[in-house]
Amino acid sequence: MNLPPLTLKKNISTRLDGRVHVDSKWSAAGVTQQFLENAETYHARYTDNDHWKYLVGQAIDLAGVNRQAALRILDIGSGSGNTVFAATDLLPNAVVYANDISPQLLQILVGIQEHLPHLEGRIEAYCFDLHKDFFADDTFDLVIGGSILHHMFDPEAALKNAARWLRSGGKILLFEPLEIGGHIMAAIYLSLLAELEFDADPRLIAHFKAIGHDYEARFGVPRVKPWTSGLDDKWLFHPNYLREMASNIGLTFEQIAPISPDLAHIFSGSVRSTLNCAGLGDVPTPDKMWEVLAMFDAGISADLKKRLTSEGIIILAKP
Ligand SMILES: C[S@@+](CC[C@H](N)C(=O)[O-])C[C@H]1O[C@@H](n2cnc3c(N)ncnc32)[C@H](O)[C@@H]1O
Numbered sequence: 001m002n003l004p005p006l007t008l009k010k011n012i013s014t015r016l017d018g019r020v021h022v023d024s025k026w027s028a029a030g031v032t033q034q035f036l037e038n039a040e041t042y043h044a045r046y047t048d049n050d051h052w053k054y055l056v057g058q059a060i061d062l063a064g065v066n067r068q069a070a071l072r073i074l075d076i077g078s079g080s081g082n083t084v085f086a087a088t089d090l091l092p093n094a095v096v097y098a099n100d101i102s103p104q105l106l107q108i109l110v111g112i113q114e115h116l117p118h119l120e121g122r123i124e125a126y127c128f129d130l131h132k133d134f135f136a137d138d139t140f141d142l143v144i145g146g147s148i149l150h151h152m153f154d155p156e157a158a159l160k161n162a163a164r165w166l167r168s169g170g171k172i173l174l175f176e177p178l179e180i181g182g183h184i185m186a187a188i189y190l191s192l193l194a195e196l197e198f199d200a201d202p203r204l205i206a207h208f209k210a211i212g213h214d215y216e217a218r219f220g221v222p223r224v225k226p227w228t229s230g231l232d233d234k235w236l237f238h239p240n241y242l243r244e245m246a247s248n249i250g251l252t253f254e255q256i257a258p259i260s261p262d263l264a265h266i267f268s269g270s271v272r273s274t275l276n277c278a279g280l281g282d283v284p285t286p287d288k289m290w291e292v293l294a295m296f297d298a299g300i301s302a303d304l305k306k307r308l309t310s311e312g313i314i315i316l317a318k319p
Helices: 039-046 049-062 082-090 103-114 155-165 179-196 202-218 239-249 263-277 287-299 302-308
Strands: 014-017 020-023 072-076 095-100 123-127 140-146 166-177 252-258 311-317
Touching: 020 103, 039 103, 049 082, 049 140, 049 166, 049 252, 049 311, 072 082, 072 155, 082 095, 082 140, 095 103, 103 123, 140 155, 155 166, 155 239, 166 179, 179 202, 179 263, 179 287, 179 302, 202 263, 239 252, 252 302, 263 287, 263 302
Parallel strands: 020 123, 072 095, 072 140, 095 123, 140 166
Antiparallel strands: 014 020, 166 311, 252 311
């Protein structure tokens, strides 16, 4: 069973590809193969239902969302559904409209849904570019976006669209990488290189260098660099940029909270998680690496770590 089709803006039309509504003028602007041809690999590497259920649960409670309400939710940049399946679990009376620019990831999402009979009639997928004003204004009660805004060429334009489609009184829950914490992580990777470059497994060293470069490439939103358009992960967000963007759009900036439940091991946990995501979880790691990370974890107070978190839950509201 499908959800009732939504009203779209006058100049927009869609065609059905299986169960996914695809923008008739769709093009894969601003994304690389990892989300398109290589969607299955991306899905296998980054699907983590428990992690996302925890994060979405945190965000809906911070935002004061009533878990029993019959909400119409828009999930932006759903990919293969991490936040979508978290939302349908945590908000049992909600329906979720999943958006992504990748038809392949949305096909994986609806494929999973088809094997979960309790989710019949609760998820509908729309493939389009979030930079496009697509849905009628005031369509949704809540917007959720897991790691999506930092993929946009123009985060403000994309967020402005999501805000238009949200009804007054609704909230926007985002999970995004943060710039101040990015500087600390870059310093940590440089420190690991200083300690280990000539002793550790070359795969670890190449990984530390790559992550360091990745951070450097993304500092300074909205300053577009010559390489920005070629990156999937384009930005890290400074709190002032987020505040100013919210205010430009007419949204209220409510708060940023750290994503990690474990502030005690926030830096070692972050490095461990990037190793796992890069498929390097089994590469032998020297004790010295964990000693360096433990120094950062022990040397920075819990209060300061909240400000230095490299990823945050961001809560915005539409007055
Ligand atoms: C890091 S993934 C996050 C996926 C999912 N939210 C999750 O947490 O697993 C970013 C997603 O943004 C999508 N994306 C990138 N640019 C987009 C755009 N302009 N409009 C809509 N989706 C986009 C990608 O295809 C990808 O699925």
